[in-house]
Amino acid sequence: MQLFDLPSDKNKNLLPYSGTVNYYGKILSQKEADYYFTTFMEQIEWKNDVALMFGKRIETKRKVAWYGEKPFKYTYSKNTKEALAFTPELLKLKTLIEKETGETYNSCLLNLYHNGSEGMAWHSDGERDLKERGAIASVSFCAERKFAFKHKETKETVSLVLEHGSLLVMKDETQEFWLHRLPPTKKIGTPRVNLTFRTIDSE
Numbered sequence: 001m002q003l004f005d006l007p008s009d010k011n012k013n014l015l016p017y018s019g020t021v022n023y024y025g026k027i028l029s030q031k032e033a034d035y036y037f038t039t040f041m042e043q044i045e046w047k048n049d050v051a052l053m054f055g056k057r058i059e060t061k062r063k064v065a066w067y068g069e070k071p072f073k074y075t076y077s078k079n080t081k082e083a084l085a086f087t088p089e090l091l092k093l094k095t096l097i098e099k100e101t102g103e104t105y106n107s108c109l110l111n112l113y114h115n116g117s118e119g120m121a122w123h124s125d126g127e128r129d130l131k132e133r134g135a136i137a138s139v140s141f142c143a144e145r146k147f148a149f150k151h152k153e154t155k156e157t158v159s160l161v162l163e164h165g166s167l168l169v170m171k172d173e174t175q176e177f178w179l180h181r182l183p184p185t186k187k188i189g190t191p192r193v194n195l196t197f198r199t200i201d202s203e
């Protein structure tokens, strides 16, 4: 039995080799995290995403949105999206994350999973538009979900639970050598919102 939350060590690398993943634990109070969750549920222009499944485009149940400091174009699954302008809340959170991580970000991909039946399959975020080896900062709200990494060659896996108001950072060669996913689960009936702050190379 765990009687109190153990503080997570943000300096510890969760990956055994070929990349860096740091879990900061909860960086927001319950009240702040609840506020952001409610705001994003109402304010963000959520749209169904498209994914490629055996070469066919299918619509996902999960919803997504793409925001940035410029109308950046971002291509994945052969689908190009143009960023909407950061809202004041996204900007405030971006500033906080930049302070916490000592890195900068110019865009944010948001995902809304309505319940545990929605997840995200194994992938890495190495798209051409992203700055090479740039840090990706992931902030999670509401339902606690498991998040997993798998090495592309050794198949070694590492997983953790992402809490409400928590921050996870993936950096260095992580995207080259590791896949990550959000596994679906029957145990969770509540929504989860995830934000990944990224850097787009517009050159």
Ligand SMILES: O=C(O)CCC(=O)C(=O)O
Residues within 6 Å of the ligand: 109, 111, 120, 125, 138, 147, 162, 180, 182, 194, 196
């Ligand atoms: O929902 C998450 O925790 C991760 C989402 C993700 O991997 C992505 O948007 O690329």
Ligand SMILES: [Fe+2]
Residues within 6 Å of the ligand: 123, 124, 125, 180
């Ligand atoms: Fe990802």
